[in-house]
Amino acid sequence: MGPGLPWQFLIRAVAVITGLTLLLLVDVRGPVFYVAWALIVVALVSEAAATFIYWRRSRKEQPR
Numbered sequence: 001m002g003p004g005l006p007w008q009f010l011i012r013a014v015a016v017i018t019g020l021t022l023l024l025l026v027d028v029r030g031p032v033f034y035v036a037w038a039l040i041v042v043a044l045v046s047e048a049a050a051t052f053i054y055w056r057r058s059r060k061e062q063p064r
Contacts, residue, residue, distance in 0.1 A: 008050065015043040 019039035022028045028036055 008046075012043040012047050015039040019043075 016039070019036040022032065022036035022039075
């Protein structure tokens with residue numbers, strides 16, 4: 001992998017920051033409230049899935 005952050009990480013970071021901004025600074029109500037939480041949850045779940053997949057692949061490649 002080259003230098004810098006992976007683009008997937010940047011997308012997740014933007015989703016979390018946008019969701020938190022909506023919840024904390026804009027004080028959203030109604031459907032936008034659920035959109036804000038959905039952004040945060042999807043980013044965290046996708047990060048957990050990516051970490052799990054990376055962990056599984058790295059364990060398979062190790063010689064025993």
